[in-house]
Amino acid sequence: MKPSIPKGTRDFGPVETARRNYIFNTIRDVYALHGFRQIETPALENLSTLLGKYGEEGDKLLFKVLNSGDFLSKVTDAELAERDIPRLAARICEKGLRYDLTVPFARYVVQHREELQMPFKRYQIQPVWRADRPQKGRYREFYQCDADVVGSDSLLNEVELVQIMDDVFRRFGIRVSIKLNNRKILTGIAEVMGAADKIIAITVAIDKLDKIGLDAVNEELRTAGICDDAIAKLQPVIGLAGTNEEKLRTMRAVLKDSEVGLKGLDEVEFVLNALEALPRPADGSSRNAVELDLTLARGLNYYTGCIFEVKALDVEIGSITGGGRYDNLTGIFGLPGLSGVGISFGADRIYDVLTQLDLFPAEAAQSVRVLFLNFGAQEVARCLVLAQMVRAAGVPAEVYPDTVKMKKQMAYANALGVPFVAIVGEDELRRDIVALKDMRSGEQREVAAGGLLAAIS
């Protein structure tokens, strides 16, 4: 019976792991460049921390960990017979696997508030677990790559997060559109529609514009009890086009009577202007476009200010990064009034985009620079010394451990994609040279032992 892993989980082999590390390290480097500091929280959290934070559906998707020892010791026979599943689960499980990085972060901030200097800029790159139905591109164990600033209301944080998204995708070589919206603008729209209480239905519906089209959105608004008059008022907003300046001008007219709506427009304008004033990238590349997109609502009712979303331009795929500003992150843990703003890179989707566009750099593979073949005890003793010399210069090198047929050793070199193979046989040993084979060109030449490092660098 072939062993297997739970559905929705994955093994990552050497090549995949190297490529994933390339993604994580790129994101990490940019976060650190902007002064975000990494933290790590445990995979296991108390269920009391997790339950009730992700809605009823989310509670069902939490992986719960069975208490150790006699997990039934405090459960009565009557309770068992009742088979009240959620209740019983709560009695036999105290811990669960984290579902995202946001709730553990909120818990962390409250638990460690005395030690933290505000504003606190943290990033976190760790796996999360969800008992979702696995399907293409959706896993039960996957990484999130979050950065958040808490304890600062300044819009400069939004500016910085857009800079980060732009920089990360330029490093990847992925052309993207960075979409920007503001929950306050959406609130303003609902206000002028005379449907302020329907804000959630409105944002949920217009968020679907890309997927289901205008007619279906309008139908959904009607079903939500929004009158035709109000829906008519919404049309110019949904169909809004032009440059950011043009959109802002139109919206200032539409929202002229909504204080909150105008505030949202001011915020967006501030962020766009601040980005505009930044110097162009030094490498001459152009920055990714930042586009005001009023249809962007990101389902979540969570955001209270700016909302971000990144779409790849050259691949058909959903959002590859998202985020926004939220109020009261930590209120649920007893520390109210702390606002934050954050983003999250979707590592799995970025992996797919980089694969489809063939953008992984060659270095994002794991292979030594040179493999020394093994022709016997005496020859290999020399190879050990040479390999150590190469490694001392920081260049990865490997000695084939077994004295087996050359064909087998070369098959190993090929499978690993090693750029150079070094051969020290009886003759080379006597002459203190190395026969060096360039595996890409197929050429083989003799180099003095002392010149090996230069020859492979």
Next chain:
Amino acid sequence: MKPSIPKGTRDFGPVETARRNYIFNTIRDVYALHGFRQIETPALENLSTLLGKYGEEGDKLLFKVLNSGDFLSKVTDAELAERDIPRLAARICEKGLRYDLTVPFARYVVQHREELQMPFKRYQIQPVWRADRPQKGRYREFYQCDADVVGSDSLLNEVELVQIMDDVFRRFGIRVSIKLNNRKILTGIAEVMGAADKIIAITVAIDKLDKIGLDAVNEELRTAGICDDAIAKLQPVIGLAGTNEEKLRTMRAVLKDSEVGLKGLDEVEFVLNALEALPRPADGSSRNAVELDLTLARGLNYYTGCIFEVKALDVEIGSITGGGRYDNLTGIFGLPGLSGVGISFGADRIYDVLTQLDLFPAEAAQSVRVLFLNFGAQEVARCLVLAQMVRAAGVPAEVYPDTVKMKKQMAYANALGVPFVAIVGEDELRRDIVALKDMRSGEQREVAAGGLLAAIS
């Protein structure tokens, strides 16, 4: 109510995370330098993969994950009423958290055998979970840092692993003794004692020499049913002293009639000689001593050839790295005959040693090089441009996001340990300069905007 995390788990703040990354990255760099390739396996494994692999005690220490949905659907009322805890656990949990990296690796090798090129040199740095009673230095969630070679019987693998241990600890600046033994020598000793069937009791007892002393070891051997004659024969072995050469010479005499014992001595001698022939470290530092230690048995009955253990010389602490050769890693998953050899660095103990000896490098903290203070909209606009210029050179920089009192901003700079603070007020803005404060010396000087990067580098 202050939120908390499950006992035995930990939050790692920015400084701890940076220091842990320094440890992981150092180990990773050395593994990669030797051609080991990183893989990652899921935290969640099928319980069928994990159960029965760690002994009865280990099975109890597995964290089991409750099945999603109606976990009782296939459990009858009779089964519930019976309260057979292990049986019920198996009925309501299919998955568990990995307990170590070795069993998932064995499972990985068997599952992916068609894709793998042997010998397969892999490393893996991931957390594991154990429902152990938490105590000082023992956690329920902790990282392991393993490297193994499978599919090669060559002793050059042992040589390479010792090189790796030596290199890693030299990079850390931790002076260590690398202890080497061989299970075959222990078997040989049991043979010449006429107590071959007591090999386990003998190794378990002599492994305790350091902890309980010679008398207690002899008492334990007696309790295990080993006769005084045999115990007498063991004394010169336990008390063995001198250089490796002297020990080998003595042992060749003691084990002259044991084929397996002599084989073990040959293996140890080969590894010691190969290491001896390697060039000295280029930086002039001396290599860590490798010492034949016949009392080293590492509890586990698991090892079949060389056994390694590393002890720090300047700190009282247990083993900080260990490993050895084992046969038949993958037999339990249906792929017999695959031998392997591996090591595992104890990251938590290494962290403690580095802390006690104050050896963490200053770079193993997370702080930007320069913090720009915020004196208002106009001034900060200039700072955003300057910060971006600094970052373009790869130097981390941060702009304080809020226009608040300077005292508060300086407190932030101090708390983060930022080396430089850049001040752009009204006057500096007009003169296109920056007032740059060196936070270590306390000195402040004016630098032209164009000279900022050089001034902080």
